[in-house]
Each structure stands twice: as structure tokens, then as C-alpha cells.
Amino acid sequence: MSENSVVSERKKMVIRFSGDSGDGMQLTGDLFSQASGLAGNDLTTIPDYPAEIRAPQGTIGGVSSFQVQVGGTEIYTPGDKVDVLVVMNPAALAANLSFLKGGGTIIADADNFTSRNLKKAEFDENPLTDGSLDEFHVIRAPAATLTSEALKDLGLDRKAIARSKNMFALGIVLYLFSRSTDDIVQFLEKKFGSKPTLLQANTLALEAGFSFAESVELQDVPVYIPPAKLKKGTYRNVDGNKAIAWGFLAASEKSGRTLSICSYPITPASEILHELAARKDMGTIVFQAEDEIAAACAAIGASFAGNLSVTTTSGPGASLKSEAMGLAIISELPMVIVNVQRAGPSTGLPTKTEQSDLNQALYGRHGDAPIVVIAASSPNDCFDFAYKAAQLAMEHVTPVILLSDSYLASGTSPWRIPDMDELEEINIPRFEKPAEEWEPYMRTEEFMNRYWMSPGDKGFEHRIGGLEKKENTGNLTYEPENHEKMTKIREEKINRIARRLPDQKVIGARKGKLLVVGWGSTFGAINTAVTELLDEGEKEIGFTHFNYINPLPKNTAEVFSSFDEILVCELNNGQFINYLETKFPEFQYRSRKKIQGQPFFTSEIKAAIINHLS
Amino acid sequence: MSLETVGKEGETTLSRKDFASDQNVRWCPGCGDYVILANMQKAFAKMGDKKENFVSISGIGCSSRITYYLDTYGIHSIHGRAIAVSTGLKLANPKLNVWTFTGDGDCMAIGGNHFIHACRRNIDLNIVIFNNKIYGMTKGQSSPTTPLGTKTKTAPEGTYENTFNIGEVAISSGATFFARVPDNNHALLENVMMEAYRHKGVSVIEVLQNCVIFTDGIHEIITGKDTRDDNQVLLEHGKPILFGGDKTYGIQADGMKLRKTEISDPDNLNGSTLVHDAAEADTAMHVALSRMQLPDHPVASGIIRNVESKSFDSSVHETIENVRKNRTYDTVTDVFKSGNTWDIN
Numbered sequence: 001m002s003e004n005s006v007v008s009e010r011k012k013m014v015i016r017f018s019g020d021s022g023d024g025m026q027l028t029g030d031l032f033s034q035a036s037g038l039a040g041n042d043l044t045t046i047p048d049y050p051a052e053i054r055a056p057q058g059t060i061g062g063v064s065s066f067q068v069q070v071g072g073t074e075i076y077t078p079g080d081k082v083d084v085l086v087v088m089n090p091a092a093l094a095a096n097l098s099f100l101k102g103g104g105t106i107i108a109d110a111d112n113f114t115s116r117n118l119k120k121a122e123f124d125e126n127p128l129t130d131g132s133l134d135e136f137h138v139i140r141a142p143a144a145t146l147t148s149e150a151l152k153d154l155g156l157d158r159k160a161i162a163r164s165k166n167m168f169a170l171g172i173v174l175y176l177f178s179r180s181t182d183d184i185v186q187f188l189e190k191k192f193g194s195k196p197t198l199l200q201a202n203t204l205a206l207e208a209g210f211s212f213a214e215s216v217e218l219q220d221v222p223v224y225i226p227p228a229k230l231k232k233g234t235y236r237n238v239d240g241n242k243a244i245a246w247g248f249l250a251a252s253e254k255s256g257r258t259l260s261i262c263s264y265p266i267t268p269a270s271e272i273l274h275e276l277a278a279r280k281d282m283g284t285i286v287f288q289a290e291d292e293i294a295a296a297c298a299a300i301g302a303s304f305a306g307n308l309s310v311t312t313t314s315g316p317g318a319s320l321k322s323e324a325m326g327l328a329i330i331s332e333l334p335m336v337i338v339n340v341q342r343a344g345p346s347t348g349l350p351t352k353t354e355q356s357d358l359n360q361a362l363y364g365r366h367g368d369a370p371i372v373v374i375a376a377s378s379p380n381d382c383f384d385f386a387y388k389a390a391q392l393a394m395e396h397v398t399p400v401i402l403l404s405d406s407y408l409a410s411g412t413s414p415w416r417i418p419d420m421d422e423l424e425e426i427n428i429p430r431f432e433k434p435a436e437e438w439e440p441y442m443r444t445e446e447f448m449n450r451y452w453m454s455p456g457d458k459g460f461e462h463r464i465g466g467l468e469k470k471e472n473t474g475n476l477t478y479e480p481e482n483h484e485k486m487t488k489i490r491e492e493k494i495n496r497i498a499r500r501l502p503d504q505k506v507i508g509a510r511k512g513k514l515l516v517v518g519w520g521s522t523f524g525a526i527n528t529a530v531t532e533l534l535d536e537g538e539k540e541i542g543f544t545h546f547n548y549i550n551p552l553p554k555n556t557a558e559v560f561s562s563f564d565e566i567l568v569c570e571l572n573n574g575q576f577i578n579y580l581e582t583k584f585p586e587f588q589y590r591s592r593k594k595i596q597g598q599p600f601f602t603s604e605i606k607a608a609i610i611n612h613l614s
Numbered sequence: 615m616s617l618e619t620v621g622k623e624g625e626t627t628l629s630r631k632d633f634a635s636d637q638n639v640r641w642c643p644g645c646g647d648y649v650i651l652a653n654m655q656k657a658f659a660k661m662g663d664k665k666e667n668f669v670s671i672s673g674i675g676c677s678s679r680i681t682y683y684l685d686t687y688g689i690h691s692i693h694g695r696a697i698a699v700s701t702g703l704k705l706a707n708p709k710l711n712v713w714t715f716t717g718d719g720d721c722m723a724i725g726g727n728h729f730i731h732a733c734r735r736n737i738d739l740n741i742v743i744f745n746n747k748i749y750g751m752t753k754g755q756s757s758p759t760t761p762l763g764t765k766t767k768t769a770p771e772g773t774y775e776n777t778f779n780i781g782e783v784a785i786s787s788g789a790t791f792f793a794r795v796p797d798n799n800h801a802l803l804e805n806v807m808m809e810a811y812r813h814k815g816v817s818v819i820e821v822l823q824n825c826v827i828f829t830d831g832i833h834e835i836i837t838g839k840d841t842r843d844d845n846q847v848l849l850e851h852g853k854p855i856l857f858g859g860d861k862t863y864g865i866q867a868d869g870m871k872l873r874k875t876e877i878s879d880p881d882n883l884n885g886s887t888l889v890h891d892a893a894e895a896d897t898a899m900h901v902a903l904s905r906m907q908l909p910d911h912p913v914a915s916g917i918i919r920n921v922e923s924k925s926f927d928s929s930v931h932e933t934i935e936n937v938r939k940n941r942t943y944d945t946v947t948d949v950f951k952s953g954n955t956w957d958i959n
Contacts, residue, residue, distance in 0.1 A: 034954045038956040040956075187954055232959055234957050235955060236950070236953060236954060236956070237954075249946045250946050252946075253946045258706070262702050280933060280937040280938070281941035281942070282946060283934060285706060287705055290727055290728065297691065297695040298699065298701050300699050300702065301671070301700055301704070301706065303702075306707070307706040309702065323692055327691060331689070417955070420947055454687075455666060455687040455703075456667060456707065456709075458664070458665075458666045460666070461668075462688075463635070463687075463690065464689055465688075465689055465691060466674075466690060466691065466692060475637070476637075
């Protein structure tokens with residue numbers, strides 16, 4: 001950016017990179033996000049891949065997109081509508097134009113708007129020239145021509161040159177956001193350090209794009225987004241699946257218990273397994289089981305052996321694991337079951353997000369089988385809740401379900417890397433007195449958990465299993481009163497965990513007309529909607545968001561009692577509202593459901609709130 | 615691993631009684647399971663391992679009650695899943711001495727998938743299958759090993775399903791150790807259990823176990839005093855495959871098939887009588903020996919296959935050790951700080 005340019009300061013902006021699957025849009029978006037983080041902005045990203053692994057090139061079905069909202073304030077969603085849309089071909093324009101705000105900017109690779117590509121995208125006329133985009137600012141960039149020109153001395157073939165066009169587009173975007181190319185060049189050096197020609201090609205294309213934007217007199221005034229006020233520390237971008245994997249690594253290191261992950265591949269949870277498979281350097285034991293059932297059962301075996309044991313899956317796999325969860329519940333063994341939810345039932349919409357496995361998590365087992373249920377609410381807090389799930393499982397010697405979903409799994413947000421000392425201690429209940437004084441099902445007084453003794457512990461040999469056991473001794477018994485008592489103990493043990501959960505917090509009014517309630521991954525959209533309404537002067541609304549689903553935080557009823565009505569927003573057909581109505585029937589509930597395989601838009605939540613207030 | 619290396623055989627002074635739990639054994643009087651339990655306890659005492667290193671994992675069924683009667687660490691798990699539970703446990707702590715107890719229904723029907731994959735992986739588990747050829751605990755339904763034509767609760771006209779031959783399935787799936795033992799041969803049972811313990815890799819022991827209620831006498835033609843010499847051939851590594859009261863019969867290869875032949879002089883065999891080689895890596899002969907059945911052939915007992923091959927658990931831990939030796943990051947914090955980071959001050 002030249003010294004005397006006019007710059008317009010903006011609080012937040014949304015940009016969407018889109019192109020064919022082979023155009024490198026995910027990398028481009030990722031690099032832009034990292035540079036934004038480095039510039040001190042807060043951000044949230046979301047990818048949008050084609051469902052097919054290799055969709056036909058140039059078609060609308062083959063469009064791959066990456067959306068990021070960056071801000072000088074805290075950012076909780078990737079944004080509803082887009083300020084800047086990058087389209088590398090006509091199909092990308094056709095697929096994404098509806099996301100663009102009126103008056104927004106389109107950066108198009110004009111060279112790629114050939115009659116053949118226009119036909120594939122079902123355009124009769126070239127939208128770049130037929131006037132149909134007049135309400136937008138269109139930057140018609142001859143990306144292909146200028147990229148080949150910039151790279152002509154490198155001796156690369158046409159394909160390799162075409163692959164660098166994404167950096168040309170990124171160069172234009174950097175200019176528009178008043179950023180220098182330096183940070184990106186550094187990232188590229190890290191990525192392509194061992195491949196000097198590729199590094200040079202990408203760098204030259206990036207600079208070429210930047211120069212193009214600088215030299216042609218763009219209608220758009222470059223914008224500047226000031227740094228957000230974030231907590232001091234070292235940051236990086238992290239997606240929800242990686243954050244979950246890392247939460248378990250941290251819990252393993254903190255507790256001194258080796259991590260065993262036993263899983264079966266399933267969309268959209270597999271990346272947790274991939275990430276941990278790459279972490280054998282941390283001693284992680286990775287078992288890709290023959291099926292979902294084996295994965296859950298192997299996790300039980302690993303738990304009995306004394307390891308922090310985890311099985312990861314999505315809805316269909318969670319169905320198959322339900323019998324094993326019952327065994328972990330009655331035998332009282334620690335394990336974490338991660339369900340990265342997707343739209344169901346059955347195969348449903350396997351690549352789309354939904355919060356519809358809540359009932360399954362709460363009730364999806366035979367018998368009276370209470371289990372701890374926790375839900376993460378942002379890509380970066382997936383780390384915290386994975387850590388918490390592991391901590392609660394090990395300290396209370398009980399299985400814990402951690403709910404995430406497709407939206408959190410693939411979205412990213414900046415994550416402040418915690419110091420290990422900041423993380424809560426994990427105190428594993430071990431029986432420290434002589435083994436003769438111990439019985440397998442004796443309990444601690446405060447939380448009623450049993451002690452976690454494992455093979456190799458001399459003198460503590462014991463048998464556990466799926467049959468009902470006598471209180472304390474664990475011996476098999478069919479005594480009617482004992483079964484009732486043990487059922488109550490297993491329930492009370494879970495309920496007592498509420499004693500150590502943080503209180504439910506309220507944003508906005510402490511009392512008033514409407515309490516907006518959310519759980520899990522909808523936090524960003526609801527929080528943004530409520531905050532915007534509060535900023536606009538609305539005084540009668542509060543917002544409380546749940547991460548602890550079972551047990552609920554102990555002040556839940558107290559929070560609810562201060563509002564006339566409670567609006568429960570969720571991405572399913574009303575599962576959390578049913579749960580709340582059962583737990584606290586004394587309150588007035590309203591529901592905002594969305595069951596489209598898509599996250600909430602902030603605008604949808606705002607509209608729902610306004611509608612309920614009027 | 616927190617455990618010390620296990621001791622050598624015979625080093626500890628544990629006795630059979632040390633492995634008897636305080637629970638009352640509740641199988642039907644005369645059940646073959648008692649024999650398995652007794653010999654397991656005897657064999658455990660001989661292994662020289664520390665008591666706290668033994669783990670017994672079972673599924674569901676009469677067989678799987680054994681976990682409660684062995685005074686070791688143990689899990690009485692879910693129907694069909696004992697092998698899956700054992701796999702996670704053995705990977706978590708490969709120094710444990712893991713015994714998996716299951717039955718023909720538990721292992722070959724509902725747990726079939728885990729069984730073939732355990733064999734394929736060659737994980738160092740000792741899997742004891744109580745084969746009474748029936749569902750006993752649920753009172754008499756056909757299992758995958760119930761002989762064709764047998765009348766059961768679910769096949770009152772006689773079964774019309776083909777059966778699994780456990781040895782054939784195990785060996786074809788990659789099992790490196792397979793033995794078949796009649797429940798009335800105590801010495802063989804204990805010996806086979808010790809060999810399974812010594813074998814590093816998956817060990818499958820099929821016990822021909824008598825159910826006194828639903829299939830009483832089903833193995834009698836193979837195991838009975840009057841018939842066993844003619845109808846059972848005990849395989850011993852390195853010895854000619856001979857059977858019959860005075861070793862008057864042998865097994866010969868006839869092309870790809872096995873043939874029972876009469877031996878005129880057992881002390882002076884010609885080269886055509888097969889000599890058992892349990893250590894042969896190729897599976898064809900071991901499958902053929904496992905498949906032998908009456909009336910054309912005797913049923914094979916003893917250790918049919920005992921082949922050395924790297925175990926899954928040792929591969930997993932060697933890989934981890936190698937990765938750790940060459941690691942870039944020492945702590946999880948190093949991992950978290952890898953890649954592109956930035957500081958906010």
C-alpha cells in the first residue's frame with residue numbers, strides 16, 4: 001500500500017475464497033487467516049467442500065470455498081453475508097453470489113470466464129460483462145495471463161503455473177486489506193522451504209497480484225481492520241477436531257496417563273484419529289479398530305489397564321457404541337466418547353452439521369444408564385472441553401460423552417496456547433491404604449466415585465463386568481433392593497459432578513422478558529445476535545449458553561427463574577428444549593429450531609428474538 | 615510401562631489355589647468348564663508371572679463366567695466383545711498376561727468379526743474357545759459350530775446351516791497358534807495352555823467341551839475311551855501323524871488332500887506318512903489338518919499350528935519407540951507451538 005492511500009477503518013469483514021476443488025482455495029483462505037491472526041485480528045473460519053471427493057472440474061458441484069470473518073473485536077462466527085468474494089471461475093460465482101452483500105466486492109479471475117466454463121456453470125452470458133453484477137464492485141483480474149507472465153522465467157508447465165493463480169488472487173486481497181505480503185511470504189517459506197521453484201512461483205504470483213491491485217485504480221478503498229483486544233499470549237489457528245485431539249494430549253501429559261485412542265474412521269470425526277496417529281512422539285497408542293463396537297470395547301480394555309482412553313465417532317458410530325457405554329457405566333470405568341455430530345438419522349447428510357444426537361447422548365442406552373454429557377461451543381474451546389471430559393472421566397472414574405459437530409470440526413479460530421501450569425490438576429483417585437482394606441466398589445465420600453486400580457497394582461486383583469454388583473464388594477448379586485440402590489448410586493454419582501461445575505453465566509440482562517438459551521456449537525451465532533441487539537439498546541434480553549448438559553450447572557433453575565420466557569435455539573427438532581422442559585417444567589419455553597444441515601445465521605437468531613419480544 | 619519385566623517360568627511360588635477366587639463356581643455338575651478352570655489355574659501357577667500381571671477377559675455365555683472364578687484382574691464384558699476389550703488392554707500394557715475366554719456362540723457368531731481381526735493382526739492374546747457346539751446359557755439354540763442336522767430350540771427339525779470349523783477360520787485368518795483339545799485330556803490341556811503362553815502372538819485354543827444339558831456326549835465319538843484311539847489323532851511337532859490303538863493308521867498327502875492309510879509296520883514307516891510340522895509358515899497343511907473329520911478322517915487334537923511371527927502389540931510399541939527416538943517435540947506444548955503462531959502482547 002502506498003503511503004498516501006486513503007484507508008477506511010472497519011470493525012469486521014467477511015471474505016469468501018471460492019474456486020474449483022483444484023484451485024487451492026482452502027490453502028489461500030488458511031494463509032489469509034494466519035496473516036490476519038498475526039495482524040492481531042480475531043477471526044473464525046469455515047470451509048465448504050464439495051461432497052464428492054473428485055467432482056467434475058469447472059462445475060458448480062466441484063466448487064470449494066473458504067469463508068473467514070476477521071475483526072478488530074471478538075469474532076464468534078464466520079459471518080452470515082460476505083463483503084469480499086473471490087471467484088476463480090464462473091461456477092464459483094454461480095455457487096456463491098447469493099452470499100455476497102449488496103455493494104460487496106467480487107474479485108474474479110476474468111481469464112477463466114471462457115465460453116466453455118460459463119456453459120459448465122450454466123451462464124448464457126458472461127456475468128462479468130453483461131451488466132448483471134452492476135450492484136457490486138467487480139475487480140476483473142486477468143489472473144491467468146499475469147501469473148504466467150510473472151512466472152515465465154521459471155520453466156514451469158501450464159499446470160504448475162495455473163496452480164499459482166490462487167496466490168495472485170491472495171495478493172489482490174492483501175492489498176484490499178492494507179496488508180503487506182511479507183507475512184505470507186514467510187508462511188510460504190515454511191511450507192515450500194524444500195521446494196525452491198514452488199516457493200518462487202508462489203511468491204512471484206503473490207507479488208504480481210498485489211502489484212496489479214496497487215497499479216490499476218481500484219474503485220475500492222483499501223480497508224484496515226485494527227487489532228482486537230485479545231488476552232496476551234502465543235496464538236495459533238486451530239480447528240475443532242485438532243483442538244479435541246490436543247485437549248486429550250494435554251490431559252494425558254497432565255495426568256501422567258498414556259493416551260489410548262481406539263476409533264473407527266467416520267466423517268466428520270476421522271481427523272481426531274489422524275491427528276493422534278501422528279502423535280506417537282507423545283507416546284499415544286492408536287488403535288484403528290475393525291468396527292465401531294471394537295473401538296469402544298478396546299477403549300474399555302485400555303481404561304481397565306489404566307490409560308486415558310478415548311473413542312471418537314459420529315452419530316452412526318455412537319449408535320454402535322451404546323452397549324459398550326453401558327458396560328463402562330455399570331462397571332464404572334473412565335473413558336471419553338467423542339461424538340462429532342452430523343445430520344442424521346442413518347447416513348443422513350454426512351458432511352453437514354446438526355445437533356441432533358443430544359437425545360442419543362442423554363438416553364441412548366438400555367437400562368437406567370446416566371452418563372456425563374459435555375458440549376464444546378467453538379473450534380478453540382474444543383481443547384478445553386476435551387481436557388475437561390478427560391479430567392472428569394478420570395477423576396470420577398466414569399464415562400463421559402463429549403459432543404462436537406461438523407461445524408466446529410472444520411471451522412477454525414485463533415487459540416491462545418495455554419501454559420501447562422494454567423490447566424487444572426487431574427487427581428486420579430487411587431486407593432492409598434493397604435489393599436486388604438479395599439473393595440472394588442467402595443467409594444469416596446464426596447463424589448461417590450470408586451477408585452481406579454489397574455492390572456499391575458499388586459494386591460488389587462479384582463473382577464468387574466456387566467452384571468449388577470453388590471454395593472462395595474462388587475460381587476454378583478440379584479438382590480432386588482441392591483439393584484435399586486446401585487441404580488440410585490450411579491445416578492447420584494453423576495449428579496454430584498454438578499457440585500464442581502462452574503455456574504451458568506448470563507450475558508445481557510440478569511432478568512427480563514426473554515432469556516435466549518443455546519448449547520454447543522451455536523454459541524457464536526447466538527452470542528453475536530444477542531450482543532448486537534444489546535448494542536442496539538435492547539434491555540430485556542439475556543443469553544446463557546450450556547456446555548455442561550448432564551449434569552446441568554447447579555444454578556440453572558435460578559437463572560431461568562429471572563425471565564418471563566426462555567427461547568431455546570438449537571439445530572435439531574427440539575431435543576434440548578424437551579430436556580429442559582422435563583428438568584424444569586415450571587418455566588415458559590419457546591423454541592427456534594433449524595434442521596437444514598447448516599449452522600444458524602446471526603440474522604436468523606436476531607429475527608427470532610425480535611419476533612418473540614414483539 | 616510401569617510394570618517390571620515378567621519373571622521366568624517357575625520363578626514364583628504361586629499355586630493353583632492362589633488363582634481361585636472366593637466366588638462359588640456355578641456351572642452344571644459335570645460341565646466341561648470345570649476342567650478348563652482347573653487346568654487354567656494350574657497353568658497360571660506354572661507361568662512364573664506375577665499375579666497382578668494376569669488379566670482374564672470374557673464375553674457372555676457359560677464359558678465367560680470363568681472370569682469370576684479366577685483370582686486375577688478380569689472383565690466379564692459384553693457378548694462377543696471379549697477379544698476387542700482384550701485388544702485395547704494388551705495394547706495399553708503389552709506386559710500383561712492376557713487370557714480371553716469365549717465360547718462358540720460368543721466368538722464365532724456375534725464376535726466373529728473381532729476374532730478374525732485378532733487372528734489377522736496376530737496380537738499376543740491367548741484366546742480359549744469353549745466349543746460345546748450349542749448356546750448353553752440361553753438354553754439350547756444352534757451355534758455356528760452345531761453340526762448339520764442337530765435338533766435345537768431354533769432348528770427343531772435339525773439344523774440346516776453349514777458350520778464353521780474354528781481351526782480353519784483361525785488359521786485362514788492369520789492365527790499363528792492353533793490347538794484343539796478335548797476337555798477330558800487334562801495333561802494336554804495344561805500343556806497347550808503353557809505353549810500358548812510361550813507363543814508370542816495370537817494363540818487360539820479350541821476346547822471340545824461337553825455341555826451336559828444340551829449337547830451331552832456330542833464330542834464322545836472323538837473323546838470317549840472306546841473310540842478316541844480310532845477317531846482322534848494327537849498331533850505332535852516333528853512326529854509322524856499316526857493313530858489307532860497300535861498306531862496302525864497314518865495320514866498321507868494325496869495331491870492336495872489328506873488320506874487315512876493303514877500302516878503295516880509303525881516302527882518302519884515309508885516316507886509317505888506325514889510328519890507334523892507345526893512351525894510351517896504356509897497355512898495349507900494346517901488348514902487341511904484342522905478340517906479333518908469323521909468318518910473319512912480322525913479329528914486332529916494337539917497343537918496344529920505354532921508359527922513365529924511378529925505380534926501386533928510389539929509392532930505398535932516398537933513404532934512408538936522409534937518415533938519417540940527421532941522425535942522433534944518433547945512435550946505437548948512443543949507440539950502446540952509447532953506451525954504458524956503469533957504473539958499478542
